[in-house]
Amino acid sequence: MKRTNLLSEVKKTVGRYRLLQKNDKVLIALSGGADSVVLLTLLLELKHTFGLSFHLAHLNHCLRGRESDEDAEWTEALAGRLAIPITIEKRNVLEWARREGYSLEEGARKVRYAFLSNAADKVNATKIATGHTLDDQAETVLLRLLRGTGLSGLAAIAPKRGRVIRPLIELTRQEIVGYLRAKGVEYRRDSSNLQLKYPRNRLRLELIPFLKKEFNAKITELLGRYGELAYVDNSYLETVARGAFSTVLILRNVSRIVLDRQKLLLLHPALSRRVIRIAIKEMKGDLRGIKSKHILSSLELLTGKRLELPSGLILTRQYENLVISLTERKCEAFSYGLCVPGTVVLKETGMTLVAEFLDRDFLPKDSKSRSPEEVYFDFDRIHLPLIVRNRRIGDRMHPLGMKGERKLKDILIDDKIPRNERERIPLLVDTEGLLWIIGNRRSERAKITDVTERIVRIRAAADRI
Incomplete structure (x- = not known):
């Protein structure tokens, strides 16, 4: 069913997930693309309802030469016309991703959110709004499914995580572009979105259209709904697992975590696996490089002695305890x-x-x-x-x-x-x-x-x- 009143739909999303509170100061991520322009337009419509104030933020990723610079100039001009303050910065994302060992997409995401978080801190923003849509959700779910993710990975793009909110997460890209055309609103087009060398673009331009034509015309809505269900279920399981983690935790500091092996064995497998994930994430800061097979191997260690995981992580069975630690390495002054x-x-x-x-x-x-x-x-x-x-x-x-x-x-x-x-x-x-x-x-x-x-x-x- 085609929806014509996008403001009404966004209001429902905001209410359903409690994305906004009275007098919030919202930092709006403004790339200049259709999604971010609609995000800005609709949040301005909600300004008086919630007593909102705004600050805009644009990051030049330095990926498209002059085109990237023109995006920054365009967003600055838009901010000027609306009399909304804007923070614009430039980062060489490709160089950073290569240096840190990330893919371009993952590196861009990390750099972008670090920029948004710092910008929000500087202007005392209570919320950071991004323009993710139902299509972004569907693409992320399908991409992760094809890579072999678990439930937590399928809980792809959360409507709200911390102070980051996504008011457009239940709108399709088609609805957004149609809205802008009907209103005669201009926006920027990213030429890199047409390059098939990126997996997400191939999925968006080839695989999903094929699935729509041959299997299910509503595949985007279906995948988006799947992501929403996974998010709800995963949120509950994560809460329960956090409680379970506290019951099996014996010691935690910056270099090791010690878990009670006997208590861990008594947990349901769905919880014991999540407890191991929590411990690993607490120890190394993220789950990068950690696969489902590593989690299962970690549990099997309960009858063994030692297991080495990616990123220099070591799991050791010491009597009735499971010790998760990092390999010894010299730490420079910081x-x-x-x-x-x-x-x-x-x-x-x-x-x-x-x-x-x-x-x-x-x-x-x-x-x-x-x-x-x-x-x-x-x-x-x-x-x-x-x-x-x-x-x-x-x-x-x-x-x-x-x-x-x-x-x-x-x-x-x-x-x-x-x-x-x-x-x-x-x-x-x-x-x-x-x-x-x-x-x-x-x-x-x-x-x-x-x-x-x-x-x-x-x-x-x-x-x-």
Whole structure:
């Protein structure tokens, strides 16, 4: 059935997935293509309904020479006509992808989302809106299916993930282009979308049209629905698996995770496999290079001794425990600035740190209920700037609840952190010294008191977008 009122459909999607709240500041990813232009147009229609404010963001990927530059110029001109501020930056995506060992599509995605996240932090945006459509969903589901993915992979493009929202995810590309033509709205066309050297383009231009003609004219809607069902089921299973992971977890730090083998064996296979996936992702920061066969082999290790996985990951059975660790490697000195609010990704450890202000009403009352991956400080007692780095000679800290300062080396020895792992442990410091051994102990300094006015929460998590 052809839908003519796209605004009404987007309102349904926004309501169904709770994509927007009152007074959201939305960073809109504006490539200049049809999808992003419709996204901008329809969100402007919702401005007064939700009290929204906007900032636009355009990334020049440097993939199409002058054409890419013209896209940037076009988006800047559009932003000017609409009187909406815009952030435009340029990245050599191809060079970055080659250097980091990613495919062009995967590399472009990582660079793009890093850019959007940083841009959102700088303008204090509460949401990042992208123009993904039902066609994008269908293509991603089919592409991953052909590559042999599991349920989590079929849960392709989520309508909402963190602060990233996709209001057009239930609209087809045909509906979007038709809308623009009917309104007489201009948009940019990406010539690389016609190049068959890219797998996604071959699928879009050849395979899906063939499936529509020979098997099912509604294949796009069918695949999109499949992706939606997979997303719902996978979200539930991930929540249950997270709980199961907590029950089998014995130890977690930046260099190893230890799981209780007996408790792991008692889990349903659907959960035990996901627990292993969670542990691997927590350990190495992502699941790149990890296949279903690796997960199954990891479970079989429960009756063996040692298994080596891609990216230098080692799984070892130690008595009744399963230990997941990284091979020993020298970690060079690193240092990153952390703004409040703000986000920083530590490429050396595969960890992301997020700093944000917190209302006292949301501060956990029981200190025992607090995760070791998050800490709370009195912001006005921190001596800025905040830096995240690994250890340096002479590092000392006054651990919370203890008397006086201690050498960092002695603290790590007491906590039984292996010598080869100590260089990788990230530390949060200000100009006065150590505040937090991330994932471990925190300092007595800048703790929350009854007179604290501004609370900052800092969370550590595996690096994922």
